Amino acid sequence: MPDCDACGLSLNGSVNFCPRCGQPQNDAAKKRLDDYVKRQAALDAETGAQSTDGTALADRASYVVGYVAVVAGFAVASDIRTVLFVLGGVAVLPPVGRLLGRVTGRSVGIRLRAVVFAVLIAAGVAAGQFL
Numbered sequence: 276m277p278d279c280d281a282c283g284l285s286l287n288g289s290v291n292f293c294p295r296c297g298q299p300q301n302d303a304a305k306k307r308l309d310d311y312v313k314r315q316a317a318l319d320a321e322t323g324a325q326s327t328d329g330t331a332l333a334d335r336a337s338y339v340v341g342y343v344a345v346v347a348g349f350a351v352a353s354d355i356r357t358v359l360f361v362l363g364g365v366a367v368l369p370p371v372g373r374l375l376g377r378v379t380g381r382s383v384g385i386r387l388r389a390v391v392f393a394v395l396i397a398a399g400v401a402a403g404q405f406l
């Protein structure tokens with residue numbers, strides 16, 4: 276019976292991965308694991324999922340800001356300000372950036388979303404001066 280190269284566990288000859296440490300036990304299994312890791316990395320890059328804390332924090336902050344803007348939009352009045360506030364609130368949400376990034380082929384980062392948000396909210400506030 277062969278042993279696992281990585282942890283030394285005695286293996287049943289037909290296993291693809293070591294049940295104790297997960298080490299691939301043949302070339303086919305090694306390739307499968309490689310492909311899986313590459314696929315996951317590509318998927319993470321595509322969906323904008325990142326392990327950096329800064330991005331996660333910015334995403335969380337933009338959810339809060341977007342939510343507040345939408346609620347404020349509905350609370351303030353039922354006129355053009357509501358539309359502008361709600362649009363601004365929705366525009367800043369991370370999934371909208373990912374969706375637009377997929378449609379346009381370019382990633383729509385937090386900065387661009389923040390600018391769109393600021394413009395729409397400012398327009399909403401300005402509209403309030405004239406109503």
Ligand SMILES: [Zn+2]
Pocket residue numbers: 279280281282283284293294295296297298
């Ligand atoms: Zn092992």
